[in-house]
Amino acid sequence: MNAPTRTAGPTPGGVPAPPRKGYRPGSLEIFGLVLVVAIVFRGPLATLLDRPAMQTWSTVFVAVVVQATPFLVLGVVVSGAIAAFVPARVFRRLMPEREALAVPVAGLCGVALPGCECGSVPIANRLMERGVPASAALAFLLSAPAVNPIVLVATAIAFPTEPGMVWARLIAGLLTAMVVGWIWQRIGRPDWMRPRPRFAEQESTGGWRVFLSTMLGDFAQAAGFLVVGAAAAAAFNVLARRWMDEHIASSIVLSILLMAALAFILALCSEADAFVAAAFSSIPVVGKLVFLTVGPAVDVKLVAMQAGTFGRRFTVRFAPLTFVVAIVIGTGVGLLFWGGRL
Template sequence: MVDQQAPPAERAKVSPTYVLAGLVAVGIIAQAWLATVVGSFARLQTATTVFVGVFVQAVPFLVLGVLVSGGIAAFVSPALLRKALPRNETAAIGVAGLAGMALPGCECGVVPVARRLIDQGAPSSVALAFLLSAPATNPVVLVATAVAFPGEPGMVWGRFVGSLATALVMGLLWSRIGRPGWMLPRSRGHDHCTEGSTRWEVFTEAARHDLLQASAFLVLGAAAAAALHVLVPPTWYQRLGGEMVIAILVMALLAIVLALCSEADAFVASSMSALPLLPRLVFLVVGPAVDVKLFAMQAGSFGRRFAIRFSPLTFAVAVVCGTIAGYLCLGGAR
């Protein structure tokens, strides 16, 4: 008789929900000690104030965004979107770009939707236009931008125009240069929907997943904003603001590195008040279109050959569209 080896025991996985709950509990228990430490250092106190201000302002819009995203995952199927698309590819790209206004969702939630659209027969250019439009032009993001930049309606219009233009231009470009061989033939990305799940289960899982992921990047973004506020001398911002081209490129690259959620990035941008509005607008246009987490998700869902072609091209188009939108909606470089 041949002895059968027992399968190796799987390592227990700790849920991110439990990690978050544990961190909150530690913070509550140690709040007196933390307050004493923060109060002992003026710069740390300033950084904490900036961090809390950015985080508290962004959280309501983040929660609203993930709830809407969960509802879309549960009640709006890609098949329904596919039926609403015109047969003409150019017209379908325009419809998909505008559809993003009515179907808000975070970047990570839109990637699997775009993958399913392609799997159901939609042209890749149409699905990609929707992928770029939905996280950046929806009402939740635009209202959050208006709250983050009170008295600056040009920032809201500039973000909308620049992001929609990025989605449409990329859709049209991909319809000309895209190749089927650059994309994986089957969906291998993360999908909130599982066979046999109820709509409530799909909703709660999608909302939980998006909230945990988006919250992590919001913490990173708020921490980065606080660090930039206290560590970077004001003279650097003044010099950077005087070199508009360099400022635009720096903010565009910062958007890629920070990889913020689109419902919260406006509050991080508003905290950089020493910089002109135009570079900060480019930051808001580039972020939802291309960043490090989106590159990883797109590589997993569509293939690495796709990601290494799509992401650099999207970056260039987003920078150009954001800059032009800024000059049109902000009344020049300010």
């Protein structure tokens, strides 16, 4: 016989409180557990790390993390400041009345206003609540994490020998946001999204509290994805380098498909993904651009966040559309820039 579910007592207003959720370890607890395991097994770990393959892996891993972390910190600080101190009505005043013109304006706002993928989803939701057309809000959602100044500077540093990568990423990111926005303007239906209040003017209070909570939350989430992405990039360089050189690097189609799939699965923060892409040294530069175009637009964490914010009916239509458009535009822009080198 199952034990009854424990529920909390009634609230002061007489309404029963929701059942208490079970304990879930946070990032600090998991980090502490990893440190304890590393200390306990330091002998076998030291022997393992003495191997040449592991030394190469650790070198690539540490290099990616160290290069990317300053940009990640700067990105979440700016994103938290926007979420806390810039009212959503400011964006609405910038939007033209014609929806077709509002889409590119929203995309250009993403260039000027830095934000990570995690922060762009709630911002887009607030914009739609205040009357901004869905197509324009979605264009901002896609452009803000892809082509903002922090991301472009990080890309320039990650690709010092490929200065064209910055311009290629800017063009591909903007085009992806605008094309998806224009397509959604034509095919999107209101009943595909969760109902939301219109023109709600109430803004959140407690700016500094919102700033700190947003910044810390975004950093904790994005840093975890950065570590996973850096580990995967290092593992690919050690374990699959020869296989990639023989089977993937020689095929532009396979490299594009592989990098698009990795961008979706790894779910990196856009402030750090350029350093991970640069670590795939055997992949053609067009494949790396596809990685940088797909990643900020659609990945596993964004699909989950969009389903929770806008509803499942929206996500099953918007995510595949964005994925296909990002691959096509990333490939097209890459061939325009580097087609002569294939």
